[in-house]
Amino acid sequence: MSDNPYLESGPYDFQPVDATDEPSARKEAELLVEAIRHHDRQYYVLDAPTISDGGYDQLYARLRELEEIYPQLRRSDSPTGRVGGGILESLPEVEHTAPMLSLDSSGDLERVLEFDDRARRSLERERIDYVAEPKFDGISIEIVFENGTYVRAATRGDGYSGEQVTEQVRTIKSLPLCLAAAESPTLLAVRGEILMPLAGFHAMNRARVEAGDEPFANPRNATAGAIRQLDVAAAAARPLDLFLYDVLACEGAELPATHSETLEWLRELGLKVERDVARCDGIEAAVEYHDRLEATRDDLPYEVDGVVIKVDRRADQDALGFRSRNPRWAFAHKFAPREEVTRIEDIALQVGRTGIIAPVALLAPVEVGGVTISRASLHNYDQVRDKDIRPGDSVRVHRAGDVIPYVVERVDARPDSERPAPFEMPETCPVCGSDVEREGAYFVCTGGVSCPAQLNGAIEHWASRSALDIEGLGGKTVRQLTEAGLVSSSVADLYVLTRKQLLELELFGELKADNLLAALQKSKATSLGRLINAFGIRHVGEHVAEVLANEFGSIAALMAADEETLTGVHEVGPRVAHNVREYFGQARNREIVERLVALGIDPQVEKSEEAQILEGEKFVITGTLSRMSRQEAGALLSDLGARVTSSVSGKTDFVLVGENPGSKAAKAESLGVPVLDEDEFLALLAERGYSAEV
Numbered sequence: 001m002s003d004n005p006y007l008e009s010g011p012y013d014f015q016p017v018d019a020t021d022e023p024s025a026r027k028e029a030e031l032l033v034e035a036i037r038h039h040d041r042q043y044y045v046l047d048a049p050t051i052s053d054g055g056y057d058q059l060y061a062r063l064r065e066l067e068e069i070y071p072q073l074r075r076s077d078s079p080t081g082r083v084g085g086g087i088l089e090s091l092p093e094v095e096h097t098a099p100m101l102s103l104d105s106s107g108d109l110e111r112v113l114e115f116d117d118r119a120r121r122s123l124e125r126e127r128i129d130y131v132a133e134p135k136f137d138g139i140s141i142e143i144v145f146e147n148g149t150y151v152r153a154a155t156r157g158d159g160y161s162g163e164q165v166t167e168q169v170r171t172i173k174s175l176p177l178c179l180a181a182a183e184s185p186t187l188l189a190v191r192g193e194i195l196m197p198l199a200g201f202h203a204m205n206r207a208r209v210e211a212g213d214e215p216f217a218n219p220r221n222a223t224a225g226a227i228r229q230l231d232v233a234a235a236a237a238r239p240l241d242l243f244l245y246d247v248l249a250c251e252g253a254e255l256p257a258t259h260s261e262t263l264e265w266l267r268e269l270g271l272k273v274e275r276d277v278a279r280c281d282g283i284e285a286a287v288e289y290h291d292r293l294e295a296t297r298d299d300l301p302y303e304v305d306g307v308v309i310k311v312d313r314r315a316d317q318d319a320l321g322f323r324s325r326n327p328r329w330a331f332a333h334k335f336a337p338r339e340e341v342t343r344i345e346d347i348a349l350q351v352g353r354t355g356i357i358a359p360v361a362l363l364a365p366v367e368v369g370g371v372t373i374s375r376a377s378l379h380n381y382d383q384v385r386d387k388d389i390r391p392g393d394s395v396r397v398h399r400a401g402d403v404i405p406y407v408v409e410r411v412d413a414r415p416d417s418e419r420p421a422p423f424e425m426p427e428t429c430p431v432c433g434s435d436v437e438r439e440g441a442y443f444v445c446t447g448g449v450s451c452p453a454q455l456n457g458a459i460e461h462w463a464s465r466s467a468l469d470i471e472g473l474g475g476k477t478v479r480q481l482t483e484a485g486l487v488s489s490s491v492a493d494l495y496v497l498t499r500k501q502l503l504e505l506e507l508f509g510e511l512k513a514d515n516l517l518a519a520l521q522k523s524k525a526t527s528l529g530r531l532i533n534a535f536g537i538r539h540v541g542e543h544v545a546e547v548l549a550n551e552f553g554s555i556a557a558l559m560a561a562d563e564e565t566l567t568g569v570h571e572v573g574p575r576v577a578h579n580v581r582e583y584f585g586q587a588r589n590r591e592i593v594e595r596l597v598a599l600g601i602d603p604q605v606e607k608s609e610e611a612q613i614l615e616g617e618k619f620v621i622t623g624t625l626s627r628m629s630r631q632e633a634g635a636l637l638s639d640l641g642a643r644v645t646s647s648v649s650g651k652t653d654f655v656l657v658g659e660n661p662g663s664k665a666a667k668a669e670s671l672g673v674p675v676l677d678e679d680e681f682l683a684l685l686a687e688r689g690y691s692a693e694v
């Protein structure tokens with residue numbers, strides 16, 4: 001394997017394929033398959049890639065080319081088979097190699113201690129060695145390898161047989177299509193969980209909402225939907241991952257004597273196994289693991305709904321046996337539920353800065369996963385109607401991490417005759433009384449800035465941190481300014497405010513007035529990216545605004561760009577292009593820009609003259625930097641050709657950390673991504689020939 005040139009990181013210098021030399025092509029294809037498998041494992045299983053994305057793409061494209069010219073070289077377990085071409089007719093039922101049992105479970109500590117008591121009495125032992133591991137909230141799956149090759153996958157079904165989803169599961173990149181060990185078992189059936197990482201889930205839901213599709217309620221449903229897709233390419237497009245945690249059957253190899261060693265063995269075979277599992281000497285350590293994992297639950301990249309505690313020694317497991325369908329050697333210690341049932345007291349309407357009127361559920365306060373909530377999103381009118389939610393209904397609400405809680409479904413058993421009439425959207429804006437128009441899934445107030453909700457929202461956004469970052473201009477101050485009529489038509493009014501006007505307002509003393517005027521003055525020197533973000537164009541957030549700024553260089557150039565030019569910009573889709581065009585197409589908005597330019601707010605982006613010494617490298621910045629702001633560091637990195645992304649993955653090249661870094665630094669460490677403090681960052685730049693004057 002070591003003399004395989006494609007294990008090196010690339011780029012590669014391929015010669016055109018010789019269509020008359022099959023033996024050479026065969027040899028090359030074999031090396032490519034071997035190398036791609038190796039890189040897949042490094043990237044998807046071990047989170048430690050040793051090749052650039054570009055190099056990987058080159059290898060993959062070369063293998064496809066060879067397989068196209070010589071179709072006979074295409075093996076059934078080729079990595080190119082993962083893209084999933086076919087459409088299946090159905091999901092045939094298959095019997096499992098061994099029954100897929102379920103677990104006894106509870107969130108009560110007492111029940112966990114009882115489980116331990118029973119096991120200790122039965123084994124006549126003082127203490128038992130356990131393994132504690134995450135209970136993944138995904139879809140349980142059986143995966144079968146014959147002579148080291150992936151042959152079949154099936155959902156759990158009734159535990160004895162399930163639906164065959166071999167082709168859908170083949171598209172999951174962290175599944176090896178071929179086991180790594182030289183001598184793999186003749187038969188290996190493993191059990192694991194398929195799940196959708198949260199970042200992928202949220203991105204997919206955002207795209208669905210933009211395309212006018214219903215979002216999935218949770219990653220588990222999204223996973224189930226993806227795995228049962230008959231269109232295999234559609235399944236391949238969903239961001240799925242896989243963890244294995246149990247052996248259902250093994251022939252032709254001896255299983256290790258303990259569960260912990262079995263996990264290690266599965267990992268050696270190339271299967272993806274969770275790293276954060278704990279060997280526990282006694283139940284107390286397992287409970288500690290549970291409490292630690294629950295406390296950090298919101299930082300995990302996927303949903304975990306508890307901890308599975310398993311007796312480590314296989315001989316002990318056998319001695320304990322089963323009770324009906326549950327093993328006596330394992331117990332699921334659940335976390336506090338993320339979902340609770342409560343009553344909707346009323347449905348309120350919230351008008352956002354872009355005029356979208358969103359229904360919001362006002363709830364009888366309820367504790368969900370440790371936090372009391374009294375409001376939840378209902379998304380949009382279509383969802384309220386489809387879920388048939390009305391005031392007074394009992395509903396199930398879900399809260400995860402820092403995402404706004406939302407109403408999952410109605411669980412009310414009352415007959416319709418005892419419920420109020422179905423909820424309807426109003427025909428006029430609840431804030432300003434202007435007409436409401438329907439735009440796809442949204443209801444929009446047509447009042448523009450004559451609607452106080454829109455005017456206040458637009459100004460608050462203008463002043464917000466990621467936009468013009470105007471200190472002292474929060475919600476309360478904004479309302480005073482608009483209610484007094486001092487700011488009445490647009491953000492441009494802010495820049496003609498006088499000290500005298502401010503001093504007449506209740507909230508203002510001399511100091512506050514002077515500070516605000518100074519902050520406004522300072523905000524005129526903003527960057528183009530921030531200014532574009534500040535306009536609040538729908539779907540144009542911080543990142544897209546930065547992309548547009550770098551591409552067009554000035555507001556005038558952006559305003560002049562037609563839809564086609566906009567769509568041609570990398571990372572700008574048709575929806576963004578349309579919204580940008582529509583925004584600047586309105587005379588009112590062009591007037592605002594003209595007023596701003598006349599006031600001296602007209603930032604330009606200098607096209608970078610810097611050598612692209614970080615070309616194509618991906619950086620994530622976290623924590624507070626001391627010598628420059630994060631924005632400045634980001635701008636510098638872009639100037640030098642790097643890409644700055646918001647989340648750490650195996651593809652990240654470097655993470656730049658300042659003071660009080662968040663979970664991103666820890667994640668980088670766990671993925672083996674190099675973490676640089678500011679000094680190391682500057683040293684890296686210097687090493688590459690850049691002298692920073694910071």
Ligand code: IVH
Pocket residue numbers: 101102103104133134135136137138139140141192193245246308327330332
């Ligand atoms: S062990 C016989 N380990 O939780 C024991 N199950 O009923 C087999 N689950 O749907 C299960 N994470 O799919 C085990 N680390 C883990 C798990 C796990 C999630 C699921 C399993 C089943 C449910 C328990």
